[in-house]
Amino acid sequence: MKLVIAEKPSVAQTIAAVLGISNTKSGYIEGNEYLVSWCFGHLIGLAPPNFYDAKYADKQWKFEDLPIMPSQWKFVVNQATKSQYELLKSLMFRNDVTEIICATDAGREGECIFRYVYNLANCHKPVKRLWTSSLEATAIKQGFAELKDDSCYDNLFAAGLARAKADWLVGMNGSRLFSIRYKTNISIGRVQTPTLAMIVDRNYKVTNFIKEKYFQIGLNCGNGLVVGSERIDDESMANNLLALCNGKPAVVTDVKKEIKTTNPPKLYDLTTLQREANRQFGYTAQQTLDYTQALYEAKLVTYPRTDSQYITDDMEQTAINMVQIVQQCFPTFISSDIDFVPNIQRCINNAKVSDHHAIIPTAEIQNINLAELPTGQRNILALVSAKLLLATGEPHKYETVKIVVTCENHDFHANGKTVVEVGFKALEKHIMPQLKGKNTDRDNEKNNDKALPEVNVGESYPMVGSFKVERYTAPPKQYTEDTLLSAMEIAGNSDYDEDSETEKKGLGTPATRAGIIENLIKKEYIKRDGKKLLPTEKGKSLIAVVPEEVKSPKMTADWETTLQNIEKESASDIDFIDSINNFVLQLIQKYGTVDTASGFDFSREAVGKCPKCGKKVMEFPKSYSCESGKDGCGFVIWKNMCGKSITPTQATKLLSKGKSDLIKGFKNKAGKEFDAYLLLKNDYSIGLDFPKTKKAYSKRR
Structure with a gap:
């Protein structure tokens, strides 16, 4: 018998179906010489400090107990899923099981999920690895035909384990160090804190921006040509130039023309898909990951946690077939007046594909009713399908013209552009409005x-x-999930060479960035205000007191690059952990004293005055609640109402006016969207007030 271990029950069921197994037992499926079982994500993790010594227990933190650096790392079973671990362990040691097949997600975390279970169970039976980027039956069959020894992925596991240890060392030691130093509970994270620092820094630049007035002088030449000067900061100089040139002769002194090309967009990797979905639909990075993961498990798209935007040459025919299937499933994407001849070669680059290729739809989409998909999944599938068509389109070519006109020895400029070949832009202009996103x-x-x-x-x-x-000069914009994901992806880039071999991985990975953002919100260091991500006072206070080395995106980006090199066997995981240990030691040596002079306030933020008792209404992870607490007046506004997250701005308006502005996108029990106002009722509960028009009750698309 061969034991197949998948990452989730749904994936296990898909694999079992391909293997022709249907005899379902408690926690596994059996038949045809196979046992197929599953994890529930991470069943096992690194043990917390108190597993090494009771003195490390919470509420007993002391400077003298730092650093905490295990010489022999311990692992602990998640109590909520302990029974599944025990089942897997018993299946591994069944006498008739001669081989184990690791079928967890094909990536760093998937490898760790399996190895933690295998190693803690102290199993020594041979292991093969199923590596596939799709859960389609054909892909799974091919994967089983091409199984490799799991030892081929030892470097992948080494990188994953090194990442987990680094996060543990920085998080456990850093959080204790600065919590003791500032006498309050502070959470430090290897990636979390630099990400927060970026959000705080951007917010500071926005709120402290002072707009500056400047001027430009234009010349109307009389034949449809209008030219302008460079920026002039001094108004008197601008007025002098205005008077100097008015009514005077001018001459064209330079004309430069150049044909330029805009290539079709690349296919999606996870980060670019998350960014696009945030722009178009306002989805959070986590929502997009969840929707795409659901599509993957339904066999409708390929593996989502990828950092590649290309496919390999052996997928050429598959991609050609998929372009045809997409046109059949989304017939309105193609118009008779658009000359669309797909060129798959534009999407192929073997050198740019590592573990997984770009996200593309699968042939399974032709076997379902797209209208029956949940809205979020349907929108993501439409984006992925549209991108496949656009990526195979022709380049967009245009001619730029730069004209210089000289008047009274001063140069004035005009820039123009003329389309030469519309290329993929015709298809883009036709498709994008059909997606009906909120922001285009x-x-x-x-x-x-x-x-x-x-x-x-x-x-x-x-x-x-x-x-x-x-x-007037314009301020920078607050981060959205779109722009923050982009910033995280390129963090530390300025210090790298431009060649592809030194491409860094920024803060986190495509698979972890969504979780980092959600964790910052959960810990109340940042908050959502519409699409904007803003730091809370607690978050700003944290960044104000932690040292540069803890919040440096550059250092964390360097660490992520090292982890990538460990995967490639060009860096040592032992050396990496040694460097993390040294980093932690230096922090403790520099900051291992209580700071009584900082005076920083890590309190929660108030969003308004409690209408019931007059005290402050504070922001909490799941609500906006009166500071009097459960034993007080009990006033609360829940953050999630009818499937919609209520922002601090909306809560403030409700508290101050008794009614919020119109909020769009609530959902009823049937999943139908509607618009409504939040209303503060006479009994201090929160109700909904509907617009008078019928439009608010119609299904939003």
């Missing part, structure tokens, strides 16, 4: 360049009219 500004790119009149060097204008334009 990024798809309808803002472009002020227009076609300019045809002019030649030496062409003169006997008398031009001048005018002055007053402008």
Whole structure:
């Protein structure tokens, strides 16, 4: 018998179906010389400090107990899923089981999930690895035909275990160190804290931005040509130039034309899909990951936790077939007036595919009713399918024109653009509005360049009219999940060479970034305000007191690159952990004293005044509640109402006015969306007030 261990029950059931097994037992499926069972994600993790010594228990933290650096690492079984671990252990040691097949997700974390169980059970039976990027029957059959010894993935496990140990060392020691130092509970994370620092820094730049006025002088040359000066900060200088050029002759002194190309977009990796879904639908990174994972487990898309935007050459025919299937399943994506001839070669690059190729739909989409998919999954599937078509389109070609007009020895400029070959842009313009996302500004790119009149060097204008334009500098924008994911992906880049061999991995990985954001929200260091991610006072206070080495995105990006190199066997996991230990030791040596002078406040934020007792209403992980607590007046506004997250801004408006602004996207029990106002009722409970028009009750699409 062969024991197959999957990561989740749904994946195990899919594998069992492919193997022709249907005899379901308690916790596993048996038949045809196979046993198929599963984990529930991580059944086992690194043991907390108190498993090494009781003195490390919570509420007993002391400087003298630091650092905590296990010489022999211990693992602990998750009590909630202990019975499944015990079952897997018993199956491993069944006398008739001669081989074990690791079928957890094909990646760093999936490898750790299996190895933790196998190692803690002290099993020594031979292990093969199922490695597949799709749960389609054909892909699973091919994977079983190409099983490798699991030892081929030892480096992958080494990187995963090193990552877990590094997170433990920095988190356990850092949190204790700074909690003792500042006499309050502080959470430090290897990736979490630098990410928070980026959000706090951006918020500081936005809130402290002082807009500056500047001017530009324009010339109307009279034949449809309008040119402008460079930015002028001094208004008197702008006025002088305005007067100097008005009614004076001007001449064209330079005309530069250049044909440029915009290549079709690449296929999605997880990060680019999360960013697009946030722009189009307002989905959080975690929501997009959850929707895509559900599609993967339903065999409708390929493996989601990928960092590649290409496919391999052996997938060419599969991709060709999928382009045809997408056109059949999404017939409105193609229009008769658009000349679409897919070029799959644009999506192929073996060198840019590591563990998994880009996310693409599978042939299974032709066997389902797309309308029956939950809205979130349907939207993600539409994005992935549309991207496959766009990525195989033709390049967009255009001509740029730069004109320089000189008047009274001052140069004025105009930039224009003319489309030469529309290419994939025609398809993009046709498809994107059909997705019916909430925000499509990024798809309808803002472009002020227009076609300019045809002019030649030496062409003169006997008398031009001048005018002055007053402008203001614009502040940076607060992070959204879209822009934060991008920033996390490229953190530390400026210190790297541009060649592909030194590409860094930024903060976290595609598989972990969503969880990092959610964890910061859970710990109340950041909050969502609509699509914006804002630091709380608690988060700002934390970043104000922790040292640069703890919040440096550059250092964490370097660590992530080292983890990638461990996977490639070009770096040592032992050396990496030694460097983490040294980092922790240096922190303790520098900051191992109580700071009584900081005066920083790590309290929660108030969103308004309690209408029931007059005290402050504070923000908590799941609610906005009166600070008087459960034994007080008990006033509460739940953060999640009818499937919608209530933002601090909405809660503040409700408390101050008794009614919020119109909130869109509530869901009833049937999953139908509706719009409503939050209303503070006479008994201090929260109700819904509906708009008078019928439109609010119709299904939002």
